[in-house]
Amino acid sequence: MKLLSLSPALKNMALYGSSIVLMKGVSLFMLPYIANHISQHELGRLELLSTFAMILSVILGLSLHEALYRFAGAEQDPHQKRRITGEIFTLTMIVGAIALPIIWLFSPFISEWKPEYADTIELELLLMPLAFEGMVAVVLASFRMREKAKLFFYLTTGRALLQAALTVIVLYQGYGVTAILFAGFISAALQVVVLVYLQSKQNKKVRGTGYLFNKEMAALCIPYCLPLMASGLVAFGLNGFERWILAENTSFSDLALYAVALKFALALTLLMQPFCMWWMPKRFDYLQSRGEKITAKMTQSSLVLLCGLTVLVCYLAPVLIEWLMPESYQQAKNIAVALIIVSAIKELNELINLGALAEKQTKKLLWINTLATGLGMIAILVLTPIYGMSGVIISLILAQTMRVILTFILSQSAHPLPYSLGKLSVLLLITSVSIALSLSSFSVGIQLMMAALCTTSVVIFASQLQLITLPKNEQGEKCL
Structure with a gap:
């Protein structure tokens, strides 16, 4: 007990490590169950959809969480740190607001181009949560900066476990890939709602408003993040x-x-x-x-x-x-x-x-x-x-x-x-x-x-x- 009480850094590290292992491990643990409930052809199609989501998440995320580490992480003044976090958070919400209707409008065209890959509703369920991928990454990064390890653990593993539970339920009821994507959509949407609420509370501590936008900060973030996003796209070449x-x-x-x-x-x-x-x-x-x-x-x-x-x-x-x-x-x-x-x-x-x-x-x-x-x-x-x-x-x-x-x-x-x-x-x-x-x-x-x-x-x-x-x-x- 004394070790635990004297080692908050070790406890935080254990929570971060556990959350990462659980997030990555849930897909491995769920694999046999999914493989026994959908055909091999459908599992292959689900994997292809996942890779499409992977590359789009890199693009829509814009690596803005790295900008948070760079510009807010260097600040010693807590008020200034909150202000920069709020400004980058608002920037991610703007990206999401722009991306969401684009995804909605282009999903039918993508489906018509490759109908054997997915239909329109599957693409919408898969891609719409990705519009706020940058927001999720930024808020979770702010938790790590503020050493909110428990909150980080609950929100990341909670989403993974909820998605796994919903997937088990829909597959047990005899549904297929569309239902699996719907389970992912529900868990992602709930996480987004919770994160927006929590970050908005933090934003209100700055200038009495819940939404902050700063052109100068946007001008700093975008040039800094684009090369990092490009690195993510490069990595996709050998992993997707x-x-x-x-x-x-x-x-x-x-x-x-x-x-x-x-x-x-x-x-x-x-x-x-x-x-x-x-x-x-x-x-x-x-x-x-x-x-x-x-x-x-x-x-x-x-x-x-x-x-x-x-x-x-x-x-x-x-x-x-x-x-x-x-x-x-x-x-x-x-x-x-x-x-x-x-x-x-x-x-x-x-x-x-x-x-x-x-x-x-x-x-x-x-x-x-x-x-x-x-x-x-x-x-x-x-x-x-x-x-x-x-x-x-x-x-x-x-x-x-x-x-x-x-x-x-x-x-x-x-x-x-x-x-x-x-x-x-x-x-x-x-x-x-x-x-x-x-x-x-x-x-x-x-x-x-x-x-x-x-x-x-x-x-x-x-x-x-x-x-x-x-x-x-x-x-x-x-x-x-």
Whole structure:
């Protein structure tokens, strides 16, 4: 109890981490239920609609929450901080008011263009809440800035759990994709109403009015946010675009297999999340206060964790697919392993970009991401019509690998860290062999034994190679 009472920062971190894991994890937990209640073709169509919503949310969100961090976060005066937050919030409401009728008017035309993807009502249910995506992001970001972790947790997980509950109900009653989208619409609309109410109360503390608009603030926000929005669109090229091309060149049933595999590959990201939430903001402090050697050792330890979890998930994902998914989805096992490898390479890139970020080489990182995404998209366009899903997976692995190599070269040239590259190469070789063995057709019992054996082997070899370093307690944490 004393630990909890003396550690509000740790409690907040736990709440933020739990909310993120729950938000991302609900879709994984719901997947077997949905797959057992709608056809494989319909699940593939639902996945394609989700990717459409993904890219539109990036555009309509305009990354205005990043402007909040930049302009309100630097303010020390609470009144001024509230004023800037209110002005950016009002800007998001204006964007939403403009976007909402546009979505309403253009949904019928989109439906006529691709009637096999969705009808008008499905597009409206899916896209209309996205008009206020920026508002949701800004208000939730303001909660984090004001350390309202409980409120953040309730409003984010509440929406996810409400959507899951409504989805269960409508599918149990025998409804399909339209009803699933309606469940998402209801949960999103309720969240928007609550957030508008809460933020309006905050706005009234400034100049006695609930709505604030400042042309100067808008002029600052838009140029600042547009490049960030462009970065989000670049990321879509390797995380969404491939599903469109897959749908055009294969079938919705194949896309459903890909979607199932992708959801189970998400388990790796979820398992890495607790460590990353601790290490990502901490690593710059390590570099400055503890030096390059300790920081490099901690980064190597994070790579050991990534390798161990990758091996574990590569063995467990096929087992879970066999246990939880209908017979028609069993082909997703090997696809899941391939996409876990893609996820691992993406996580690797986030762990080794420290040098570039420490020296503020963000523009060069953007160019690397753009180049890797562009070449990946070209490869997807060329290989998918020939090789189908295999072409997509090959393209993703090649693009993400090139991104990691270029990021590592940039980071080491900007701020060299003394990594033990020879030992890391041995670790990578052991990990690769373990993953290759997971593709064998073992029984479930042997697969589980291999999962324990191979994961343990990775840790033992890493320990023997002295790649594992445990963080020492900091002076400020000894009192906890």
